[in-house]
Amino acid sequence: MKKFKKVLTEVLSEYGFEIKGNIFRAETRELIAVVATQKSNYENSYYINLGFLIKL
Template structure:
């Protein structure tokens, strides 16, 4: 697929999960959180990293349109494509259907539970992710590592 097809496929999948786009950042909201997804171009090849973040609204009332690096908890998607784990997606080497299937699977594992059950669910599913949380987020959620 080409860059345009990659961006279109990414947008289509995120829209299925209720995300909207503002600038280059995709976002979805719950009563507690703003969830963001953003791409980051690799400096070395025609590939993109897909980053995500969770901003706790009550801790950051002044931030209405956060970037992934402004969030209280952040991460990067690792997709399994053709049996191989990929932390960056070289869109020229990936089939659009394989990408969409792998991205949906990862969305179902990482993002959908947070949208449905809250941020604590994310740490239940991904206990090591607590290392990516800010101190104020850990204190707010009463989580220690």
């Protein structure tokens, strides 16, 4: 997970994401984007969960 998280942090930070725990967050005037990592319970792999909030 350390190497995976390091690479993910490097890539997402180029796009303005900030990390807090396992959650990466980027915000613009119109949108909040969230990327979260989750380890599989069944094998040595990880999921990347994406979420978007459109500000009104």
